[in-house]
Amino acid sequence: xxxxxxxxxxxxxxxxxxxxxxxxxxxxxxxxxxxxxxxxxxxxxxxxxxxxxxxxxxxxxxxxxxxxxxxxxxxxxxxxxxxxxxxxxxxxxxxxxxxxxxxxxxxxxxxxxxxxxxxxxxxxxxxxxxxxxxxxxxxxxxxxxxxxxxxxxxxxxxxxxxxxxxxxxxxxxxxxxxxxxxxxxxxxxxxxxxxxxxxxxxxxxxxxxxxxxxxxxxxxxxxxxxxxxxxxxxxxxxxxxxxxxxxxxxxxxxxxxxxxxxxxxxxxxxxxxxxxxxxxxxxxxxxxxxxxxxxxxxxxxxxxxxxxxxxxxxxxxxxxxxxxxxxxxxxxxxxxxxxxxxxxxxxxxxxxxxxxxxxxxxxxxxxxxxxxxxxxxxxxxxxxxxxxxxxxxxxxxxx
Numbered sequence: 001x002x003x004x005x006x007x008x009x010x011x012x013x014x015x016x017x018x019x020x021x022x023x024x025x026x027x028x029x030x031x032x033x034x035x036x037x038x039x040x041x042x043x044x045x046x047x048x049x050x051x052x053x054x055x056x057x058x059x060x061x062x063x064x065x066x067x068x069x070x071x072x073x074x075x076x077x078x079x080x081x082x083x084x085x086x087x088x089x090x091x092x093x094x095x096x097x098x099x100x101x102x103x104x105x106x107x108x109x110x111x112x113x114x115x116x117x118x119x120x121x122x123x124x125x126x127x128x129x130x131x132x133x134x135x136x137x138x139x140x141x142x143x144x145x146x147x148x149x150x151x152x153x154x155x156x157x158x159x160x161x162x163x164x165x166x167x168x169x170x171x172x173x174x175x176x177x178x179x180x181x182x183x184x185x186x187x188x189x190x191x192x193x194x195x196x197x198x199x200x201x202x203x204x205x206x207x208x209x210x211x212x213x214x215x216x217x218x219x220x221x222x223x224x225x226x227x228x229x230x231x232x233x234x235x236x237x238x239x240x241x242x243x244x245x246x247x248x249x250x251x252x253x254x255x256x257x258x259x260x261x262x263x264x265x266x267x268x269x270x271x272x273x274x275x276x277x278x279x280x281x282x283x284x285x286x287x288x289x290x291x292x293x294x295x296x297x298x299x300x301x302x303x304x305x306x307x308x309x310x311x312x313x314x315x316x317x318x319x320x321x322x323x324x325x326x327x328x329x330x331x332x333x334x335x336x337x338x339x340x341x342x343x344x345x346x347x348x349x350x351x352x353x354x355x356x357x358x359x360x361x362x363x364x365x366x367x368x369x370x371x372x373x374x375x376x377x378x379x380x381x382x383x384x385x386x387x388x389x390x391x392x393x394x395x396x397x398x399x
Contacts, residue, residue, distance in 0.1 A: 003030065003086040004388050006381035008094040009067060009133035010126060012038045016046075016074075017381035020086060025393075027385050030086060035070050039063060042070055067129055068136035075140050090145040092388030093134055094184060094380060096126040096233065098150030100175055103157070105387040107395065108134055108146040116148065122179075122232055125270055145395075147388040154183030155217075155224040162226045162317065178230035182209045182217070188383040189325055189376050190222035196362070200372055203322035206314050208307065209378065210337070211328035212240035212283060216307070218314040226317035228310050234269055238306045240283035243273035245310075275299045285330050285337065304337060308344035321348055323372040332377055333360060342373060 001020050004027065008015040017032040031054060033046030042062045046055040055077060059065055092105075097119040106112055113131060120127045134146055163177050186207050193201030205219045214237040218226040228236025228245075238244040251269075254260045260268070276283035279299035281291055288296040315321045324345070330337055335357045342350045349370025357364040365373035 001086055002089045004385045005088055005091045006094075006384040006388070007091055007133055007137075008380060008384070009129045012036070012040070014038070014067060014071065014133065015381065017385070018086065018088075019382070019385040021089075021389070025389070027382065027389065029382070032381070035074070038065070038067060038070065044070070044074065046074075067132045068139070071133060071136045072140060075137075088144065090147060090388050090392055091137055092147045092149055092384040093130060094151060094384055095130045095134075095148040096151045096181060097123040097179070098148075098152045098156075099179075100177075102148075102150050103153050105147050105149045105153075105391050107391055108138075108148050112148065123181075124266065126233065145392065147384075147391045149184060149384045149387045151181045151183045152179045154187045155180030155227055158224045158226060165231065176231060178227075178235075180215075180217070180224065180227035181229045181233045182213070182215050182227075183224070184380040184383045185209050185327060185378050186217045186219065186224065186227075188379050189327060190219055191383070192376050193323075193325070194222065196376075197323075197372065197374070200323045200374075204318040204320050205323040205325060206311055206318070206321060207325040207327060207376075208311070208331050208341070209328045210237075210307070210326065210331035210334075211378075213242070214239045214244075214307075214328075214330070216310050216314055218317045220318060226314055228314070237310055238278075238303050239274045241271050241274045241276045243269050243277070244306060275303060278302055285334060289334075289336060300337070300340075304340040304344065307341050311341070311345060315348065321371055323374065324350065326373070326375050327378045332375055335360065338364070338373075338375075 003018055003020045006017045006019065014035040018030045019027040020030045022028055029049045031046060031048050033044065035042055035044045037043055040063055042059045042065055044055065044057040045053065047053055095116060099119050101115065113134065116127070116131055137144065137146060158180065164172060165177060167176060186209065189207045190201065193205065202221050207217045207219060209215050213233060215227060215229045216237065217224055230236065234242050236244050251265060254265050274283060275285065275288060279288055279295045281293060281296055282288060288300055326332065326338055339352055339357055342352050350373060351366040351369035352364055352373060353366040360375055363374055365371065
């Protein structure tokens, strides 16, 4: 049976999923897994769709192991242990930044890789690792088609006014603009809404992708209208270790008055701020909820306040609101955070059903709520697989 692999390679982890192609071209999840703690002490776990553990490995002394080396180990195992005879026909990758040129998934070649390499400064936490995974697999399986699926693509056609920064036009023309990210996640949510609530899918919706990386997207009729992330994935909401939106004058102050170098400022804003920076404890919301330290409560309160504040701004972009969708790690699994955000938005007519919210039900708004509030599990890997299959089919049946 033919299969497609989706790869989501981050700074310290690699998530992967194996989807089998059914007779009607449908995609069934066969297996998935994650390599975590890359750069520290890597661990690998792969499980079948029924929960059976297929592979567990750890490298306690593997701090120096690269993404490429870890992927090579995974491929070596897969070659010796074929999953029920599945034949991998292509690999799809999440690529965070497609710039102004790439608005649809693309078959990877050397020219494309060079162009995507030039975008690495715009997404330094993600893009280099996305491309490292592609290059590693190219060395291991040079004839295996690989498809790049861009996180920026979903936002590519949002209104021009939502793409501009108030900078000289020449800089905008050079690509200094608001791009938006988490597009694969938002595209999957839009796709799900057309099936589970078609009327809402056509309406004015804010999707909240709340995890270690966090953003909001205003959608109407399943298309991006506005989003909180901008030129980089550093903008917008407070995140696990990222600061989100801040006064650019503060950055100038850090450099000109406090003597910090650009590299030090980048490290501060990307890796030492957000929940971690404010709390001084952890970037993990679960750890902060369990802590009695008042700094943990302050970090949570700021996260909630920023999320509600940005959501309110997106309501203006939409001209109203019909639905609020929570997704990703915090969005799907943290009823306390959801309730607190919705409480700050109760002026919109949102009323949560406490029992449904506590059990992470698909629909968590009460019957008398003017706004539908839903929880939709993120599945960027499936969206990548869908795009990968579409590109393969287009290549096989050119217009």
